[in-house]
Amino acid sequence: MPELFTVVPPDEALKRLFSHIRPGVGTQNVKVNLALGRITAEDTFAPADLPAFSRSTMDGYAVKAADTYGASEAIPAYLKVVGEIPMGKPAGLTLRRGQVAKVHTGGMLAEGADAVVMVENTQVVDETTIEVVRPVAPGENVLHVGDDVKKGHLLLSARHLLRPQDIGGLMGLGITEIAVSSRPRVAILSTGDELVPPDGEVTPGKVRDINTYSLSALTLQAGAIPLSFGLVGDSYDELREAAVRGMEQADMLVISAGSSVSTRDLTAQVISSLGKPGVLVHGVSIRPGKPTILASVEGKPAIGLPGNPVSALVIFDLFVVPTIYRLAGCTTPPLRPSVEARLTHNLASVTGREDYVPVKLETNPEGLLAVPIFGESNLISTMMRADGMARVPLDKGGLSAGETVTVRLF
Amino acid sequence: MPELFTVVPPDEALKRLFSHIRPGVGTQNVKVNLALGRITAEDTFAPADLPAFSRSTMDGYAVKAADTYGASEAIPAYLKVVGEIPMGKPAGLTLRRGQVAKVHTGGMLAEGADAVVMVENTQVVDETTIEVVRPVAPGENVLHVGDDVKKGHLLLSARHLLRPQDIGGLMGLGITEIAVSSRPRVAILSTGDELVPPDGEVTPGKVRDINTYSLSALTLQAGAIPLSFGLVGDSYDELREAAVRGMEQADMLVISAGSSVSTRDLTAQVISSLGKPGVLVHGVSIRPGKPTILASVEGKPAIGLPGNPVSALVIFDLFVVPTIYRLAGCTTPPLRPSVEARLTHNLASVTGREDYVPVKLETNPEGLLAVPIFGESNLISTMMRADGMARVPLDKGGLSAGETVTVRLF
Numbered sequence: 032m033p034e035l036f037t038v039v040p041p042d043e044a045l046k047r048l049f050s051h052i053r054p055g056v057g058t059q060n061v062k063v064n065l066a067l068g069r070i071t072a073e074d075t076f077a078p079a080d081l082p083a084f085s086r087s088t089m090d091g092y093a094v095k096a097a098d099t100y101g102a103s104e105a106i107p108a109y110l111k112v113v114g115e116i117p118m119g120k121p122a123g124l125t126l127r128r129g130q131v132a133k134v135h136t137g138g139m140l141a142e143g144a145d146a147v148v149m150v151e152n153t154q155v156v157d158e159t160t161i162e163v164v165r166p167v168a169p170g171e172n173v174l175h176v177g178d179d180v181k182k183g184h185l186l187l188s189a190r191h192l193l194r195p196q197d198i199g200g201l202m203g204l205g206i207t208e209i210a211v212s213s214r215p216r217v218a219i220l221s222t223g224d225e226l227v228p229p230d231g232e233v234t235p236g237k238v239r240d241i242n243t244y245s246l247s248a249l250t251l252q253a254g255a256i257p258l259s260f261g262l263v264g265d266s267y268d269e270l271r272e273a274a275v276r277g278m279e280q281a282d283m284l285v286i287s288a289g290s291s292v293s294t295r296d297l298t299a300q301v302i303s304s305l306g307k308p309g310v311l312v313h314g315v316s317i318r319p320g321k322p323t324i325l326a327s328v329e330g331k332p333a334i335g336l337p338g339n340p341v342s343a344l345v346i347f348d349l350f351v352v353p354t355i356y357r358l359a360g361c362t363t364p365p366l367r368p369s370v371e372a373r374l375t376h377n378l379a380s381v382t383g384r385e386d387y388v389p390v391k392l393e394t395n396p397e398g399l400l401a402v403p404i405f406g407e408s409n410l411i412s413t414m415m416r417a418d419g420m421a422r423v424p425l426d427k428g429g430l431s432a433g434e435t436v437t438v439r440l441f
Numbered sequence: 442m443p444e445l446f447t448v449v450p451p452d453e454a455l456k457r458l459f460s461h462i463r464p465g466v467g468t469q470n471v472k473v474n475l476a477l478g479r480i481t482a483e484d485t486f487a488p489a490d491l492p493a494f495s496r497s498t499m500d501g502y503a504v505k506a507a508d509t510y511g512a513s514e515a516i517p518a519y520l521k522v523v524g525e526i527p528m529g530k531p532a533g534l535t536l537r538r539g540q541v542a543k544v545h546t547g548g549m550l551a552e553g554a555d556a557v558v559m560v561e562n563t564q565v566v567d568e569t570t571i572e573v574v575r576p577v578a579p580g581e582n583v584l585h586v587g588d589d590v591k592k593g594h595l596l597l598s599a600r601h602l603l604r605p606q607d608i609g610g611l612m613g614l615g616i617t618e619i620a621v622s623s624r625p626r627v628a629i630l631s632t633g634d635e636l637v638p639p640d641g642e643v644t645p646g647k648v649r650d651i652n653t654y655s656l657s658a659l660t661l662q663a664g665a666i667p668l669s670f671g672l673v674g675d676s677y678d679e680l681r682e683a684a685v686r687g688m689e690q691a692d693m694l695v696i697s698a699g700s701s702v703s704t705r706d707l708t709a710q711v712i713s714s715l716g717k718p719g720v721l722v723h724g725v726s727i728r729p730g731k732p733t734i735l736a737s738v739e740g741k742p743a744i745g746l747p748g749n750p751v752s753a754l755v756i757f758d759l760f761v762v763p764t765i766y767r768l769a770g771c772t773t774p775p776l777r778p779s780v781e782a783r784l785t786h787n788l789a790s791v792t793g794r795e796d797y798v799p800v801k802l803e804t805n806p807e808g809l810l811a812v813p814i815f816g817e818s819n820l821i822s823t824m825m826r827a828d829g830m831a832r833v834p835l836d837k838g839g840l841s842a843g844e845t846v847t848v849r850l851f
Binding site for chain 1: 473474477489491492493494496500527528529530531532545546547548549560584588589590596597604605606607608609610612613614615616617633634635636639640643644645646647648649650651652653654655656657658659661662675699701702703704748750751754775776777778779780781817820821822824825850851
């Protein structure tokens, strides 16, 4: 009667899933200022040069560089100020030999000028004359047309996750709309005869559903849309009916199964019945979360999570989140923030299994400490008290107090 | 004419600002399932025990522990199966000596039982008899009433940033609404006579506004609401009028000033005119971003950013983001994801200045490499190509190729 899994290491498990799923969830055009965190659907090329005119990168004087050659504190170059270049307007000036124009950072270069002398390297002699005490080379302190972005060049490639600087840069080039992957829809099924909704009555034997809400929150964090299908009882027919609807309406199915062997078997049976190739992985070498199911149904991912709220969160984070990004076309999902800290206690594990242990982080004079929260590590309250999960790598039989551990911040 | 700043180290600058601002932006009640990333406004106590009944943590048999004492493979205990406990219902059974009831993970303990024997440690003899081959202690494999959360105990403290597990845990206790800090409103003013909106026409001397959009995106990322006040020209009256409106309508004012000395002076003058104590810091020992202004106006923060898009992003991230969390009452903002990588080139700096240099990350067999993007490091396109910003610490005069550097992922 003991469960016999062929447990698969986490990396191998995800690779197996990815080799069977079909990325692509459709695309849509969105306003760039609303596109933070979205994944680009196509390459974007610069429609114009940035800057569109040669600009000064300093406060100072637009000059002909040759007029400054040999200038020094001892023998300054005396040059004639023929005007001041207004911000946001054409320079409206042409320099002849020996002439300069006052210019501000970002101002346009005067016609005939090829460099800018920083104001710090000048002295005002009178209203129309300055001394230049250091020479400049042609191009010095000048941003030429297209120096930032050249017209026609690749600005952002497809499959790129849009960050604040990308939003700014697109707007800076006048691109106000962009094609992005649609947000993947994730059907989340919480199963178990014992579950009631959070606002339901908890009669003896019943517990409130946790996973629908914690997993929906993780789904939103990953830029996807959680579709809740309510609570599903522990019967094959009921679960299968909900799973079929989930597969129809969403791009991915996640079943948070009950924790008993029988309900886990039920999940595997239902997933197997949905289509080919079906279950790819049943059992991963991770604690908590060993009885995880990874499946593909005609190219759509279906994932069975353990019912325990902590296992469900850990496994969702390790397998569902990367799959969401994969569906949206992004092959380099953002990293979960993590820190290195010094363990305060030994952590037991076994070689060939990756362990995640809830820890509190404390700062002491020597640096960050990771204090394992012992006792029932698989309780939701433990995870609420924790700052993150310390990772005992696959190839370690445990970690000793004093060793450095990576803590994934949750 | 050179600028004379009394530059302040970043930590000291932020401390000075925080000592003058008044946190608190009001509170509101929100549905817990929509509260991800919000900051709790008050302590939350558990309204009930979790679990509300004693539950099995294993598949197996509810027993009286005493009935299993001395059991072994050689001399098993023979016990009578008097029923099976249904999931989600009262156990409906009372065990007498020598009796057991089949139970699933999460099922209720039968009356009279005080432990659960794992199914792995049993053998079925016939329909009503099992052998138990290992003893259990009282309480073994059982989660007692309140073991996860005790009624009346602190569940979440005030000023806590709500994470997926918190959302789940609150729902698990039937808490479907919670008081959180209102989202801070950040007035963002982009100033400069040279600026036009992204959909505007770029006539000679004009450039499109970048900062309004990159900074609004960072504001959203930090859980706050960006209020845009459009483009503001480089005149004292125009800037002051917009700043006064910003201060009235928002909880914080951010002015992305022009890059020239004169427009920066304008920003300082306008901020000083808004109220007491005014400018607290003018100049921080950071590159890029030295001419930063940190101010407090009657307890509200006002921050002047350099106009260069890269400087503005770096300084916003280092000063405005923590201030947003501070306003919302959260003293431990989430960390920006960062990684350690090996530098491929020397980075010059000076002791007493913190430098941020855009880098690409590359993976090689020895680990992660940080490849500095040289050339014009203060161009938006450089930041779009970068994976993050390598940090040269304050106390270092530079970093050598081969040294480990912290890269803040942007």
